[in-house]
Amino acid sequence: MYIHIPFCPSKCHYCDFASFSGRSHDVPRYLSALLRELNNTFNAHFQTFPGNTLFIGGGTPTVLSVEQWRFLLEGLKKYFIFSSEGEATVECNPESSSLEKFDLFLAHGINRLSVGLQSTEDCFLKALGRVHDFARFQKTFEWAGAAGFRNINIDLIYGMPGQTLRMWQESLKRVLEFSPEHVSVYPLTVEDNTVFGKRGVRVDGDLQADMFEAADSVLCAAGFVHYEISNFCRPGYECRHNLKYWRNEDCLGAGVSAAWYIDGIRRKNTENLDDYLSAVKQGESPVIEETVLSGPERAGENIMLALRLKEGKQLSSDEWHLFGHVVEHFANKGFLLHRSENHHIRPTLKGWRLSNQLFQELLSENSNTSYQ
Numbered sequence: 461m462y463i464h465i466p467f468c469p470s471k472c473h474y475c476d477f478a479s480f481s482g483r484s485h486d487v488p489r490y491l492s493a494l495l496r497e498l499n500n501t502f503n504a505h506f507q508t509f510p511g512n513t514l515f516i517g518g519g520t521p522t523v524l525s526v527e528q529w530r531f532l533l534e535g536l537k538k539y540f541i542f543s544s545e546g547e548a549t550v551e552c553n554p555e556s557s558s559l560e561k562f563d564l565f566l567a568h569g570i571n572r573l574s575v576g577l578q579s580t581e582d583c584f585l586k587a588l589g590r591v592h593d594f595a596r597f598q599k600t601f602e603w604a605g606a607a608g609f610r611n612i613n614i615d616l617i618y619g620m621p622g623q624t625l626r627m628w629q630e631s632l633k634r635v636l637e638f639s640p641e642h643v644s645v646y647p648l649t650v651e652d653n654t655v656f657g658k659r660g661v662r663v664d665g666d667l668q669a670d671m672f673e674a675a676d677s678v679l680c681a682a683g684f685v686h687y688e689i690s691n692f693c694r695p696g697y698e699c700r701h702n703l704k705y706w707r708n709e710d711c712l713g714a715g716v717s718a719a720w721y722i723d724g725i726r727r728k729n730t731e732n733l734d735d736y737l738s739a740v741k742q743g744e745s746p747v748i749e750e751t752v753l754s755g756p757e758r759a760g761e762n763i764m765l766a767l768r769l770k771e772g773k774q775l776s777s778d779e780w781h782l783f784g785h786v787v788e789h790f791a792n793k794g795f796l797l798h799r800s801e802n803h804h805i806r807p808t809l810k811g812w813r814l815s816n817q818l819f820q821e822l823l824s825e826n827s828n829t830s831y832q
């Protein structure tokens with residue numbers, strides 16, 4: 461189950477997510493709407509929901525006050541069984557994290573934190589429009605440990621204008637000093653509708669590809685497993701929630717912009733906060749898109765997602781029938797490995813490094829494939 465908290469103290473310069481600043485007065489109404497939406501969804505679709513992973517992301521979930529968190533976590537107990545066998549993550553930003561919130565999370569069954577550090581250097585944090593500095597991150601990490609969290613992710617962005625390969629390698633080493641269980645690394649992307657987009661900021665794709673390989677070298681040398689294109693973990697600490705997305709398994713979502721996928725139907729909630737609040741208040745669904753995937757579409761998606769994962773995937777006979785020629789094409793280019801005896805595919809580092817090309821070509825092959 462994914463829960464979206466769309467509030468942020470301000471908008472970061474690269475942010476293209478559904479997040480709103482200056483709307484903190486709407487938080488109480490929003491939390492009530494979230495629980496109401498979940499109630500409606502459960503009544504419509506499930507007797508019980510057998511979910512064992514929860515991810516509360518945003519936005520900046522930690523902008524909620526301790527009281528607001530208590531209200532949300534108590535309310536969620538009706539829909540999610542918090543247990544030590546399950547995984548329940550909260551995304552935290554340093555400026556709004558506190559020991560008191562972390563104590564409350566742990567007491568309510570949250571057992572994983574994902575901390576948005578983004579950069580170890582204050583000059584880049586400022587350039588990104590983030591509101592925390594590195595010292596505040598250090599404090600946040602200390603609080604997480606003091607509260608008792610033993611499964612913590614650190615999020616990083618690379619390839620910012622002015623960042624050199626050397627600076628990036630140093631950043632990775634600095635992060636390793638905290639001994640996190642998980643590290644996520646994302647290249648900076650610039651969308652037109654962001655502050656960076658309007659300023660005409662450009663990224664250097666070749667340098668970002670070198671930085672991607674540097675992350676692989678530095679983190680794997682430190683004992684991490686590069687298990688997904690952007691994600692590294694200590695053995696056994698994969699993010700179980702995100703694995704479900706990458707394995708194209710069912711997942712329920714709630715909140716503004718939440719996307720969910722049940723029984724081959726993909727649904728997407730409105731990205732407009734006011735529309736969301738009024739739809740739920742009137743007992744209506746906030747879903748604005750519903751797509752029933754055809755067999756070939758689902759097969760194409762399965763392959764795209766599988767190539768994000770180091771484990772790859774064994775293709776079914778239908779998947780091979782539809783996409784065998786595409787798989788062979790990319791295997792010949794060295795983008796993936798294909799075991800012909802069982803049609804198991806998995807990506808190579810080259811495929812990941814050139815993933816833009818790989819996924820774009822796959823998408824166009826997918827749309828060109830004729831399904832007789």
Ligand code: SF4
Nearest residue numbers: 468471472475479519
């Ligand atoms: S904290 Fe995240 S969601 Fe909020 S504005 Fe920054 S990038 Fe966007």
